Amino acid sequence: MGMGQLVHLNVKISMTMSDSKNINLNQFSSKKEYPPLERTATLVKAPEDYSAVEDTKRNRSTRFRIIDEEGKSYGCSYSYLISWVYEPSTLITLTISDKVFLIEGQNLGKIDRLLLDEKVKTLRVFNPLHHKPAAKGETLIERITVS
Secondary structure (H helix, E strand, O other): OHHHHHHHHHHHHHOOHHHHHHOOHHHHOOOOOOOOOOOOOOOOOOOEOOOOEEEOOOOOOOEEEEEOOOOOEEEEEHHHEEEEEEEOOOEEEEEEOOOEEEEEEEOOHHHHHHHHOOOEEEEEOOOOOOEOOOOOOOOEEEEEEEO
8 A cells, every 4th residue: 555655656756847848838828809897887875964064163264165066176265255145045155366156055044154153164065966865954055156
C-alpha cells in the first residue's frame, strides 16, 4: 500500500515543462466579443419627508440656501439680502444683491418670521417625485422663480 503511493508521487514529480509544449492554448481562447453589461434594474428611493424650511435652532445664520425642484442650490448671504416682500400667505419676494427670488406656496408666514430673525438655513421646493406630501397646514413651497 505504501509502495503504490510512492510510485504515483514519482510520476507527478517527473513531469517537466518540456511535456507541456504540445498544448495549444489558442484552442481555449474565444474570438467572440460580448456586449457590455447593462444595468437593467433601477433602484427607486422612497420619498423623503418634506420640509419647506429648515431653520437654525439657536443662533442667527450668516447664510442660507434655496433649493429648486430640480435640486439646484442657490447660496445667499444675509448681508446681501436687500429686502423681502411677504404677501400673506402665498407669496414672498426676496431681493438679493444679484438675484430676485419669487417664492410661491402655502402658509409662508413661518418663512417671513424666520427671515426677520435671520434664522432661515434652507428653503426647499416641493417635488412630488422626491418628497412625501406635506401635512395640511404646514409650509409648502410650490414654485420658485429666479430672475
